[in-house]
Amino acid sequence: MSCLYMLKQSTAAPKGRGSSLRILKLGLSAIRxxxxxxxxxxxxxxxxxxLINIAGEISPLVPATETTAKDFLAAFELDSIEPLLVFQALWLPLQKSLSPKLIMVTSSVGSIAEIEPMPGGSYGPSKTAQNWLRRALHLENKDCGLITITLHPG
Known part of the structure; x- marks a missing residue:
């Protein structure tokens, strides 16, 4: 299951006196x-x-030679496709912010340059795709002020 966490400035906070955050959680499964x-x-x-996109589930961490197509497709849907759809769906309200930020919680297992000495199965490639998407979204939308960041949870 992937989750979307949104941090939104509360309208209850008086202007000029700081702000409070409201955290909303949405469980996503097979978003189409x-x-x-x-x-x-x-x-x-x-x-x-x-917008903080947290999506991921450790699929079987097996060598690439043993990764099944079923596991590969499931990992890409969860780790790459669903976070992209969430961003696309919420891009309009993000554009209404003075400084919109997208944070993708990813994994070092998805790094190509610093590939970890462990089998990544389908999880590693799906996180690599998520890292690429984060970079593409930044480059395509930097004129709109979008700041994008990837974070490793560990």
Whole structure:
């Protein structure tokens, strides 16, 4: 299961006196369209300052020669496709922020340059794709002020 955590500036905080954050959690499973994500957030969010995409499930960590197509497809859906759809669905409210930020929680297992001495199975390649997507989203949207970051949870 992947989760979306959104941090939103509270409207209850007086301007100029700091802000408070409200954390919302949405469990996603087999998201098929950005419309599904938008519908899940149809309760009046006017803007998003920081979107943190946390998605991942350690699939069987086996050598590439033993990785099944089923595991490969499942990992890519969870770790790469769903975070992209969440970003696409919530890009409009992100653009309404003065400084929109996208944080992708990924893994060092997805690094090509610093590949870990362990079998990555389908998890490593799916996180590599997520890292690539984060970079592409930054380059494509930097003129809109989007700041993107990847974080390793460990």
């Amino acid at each position: 369209s950005i419309t599904e994500v938008r519908e899940a957030f149809s309760f009046g969010i006017d803007h998003i300052d920081v």
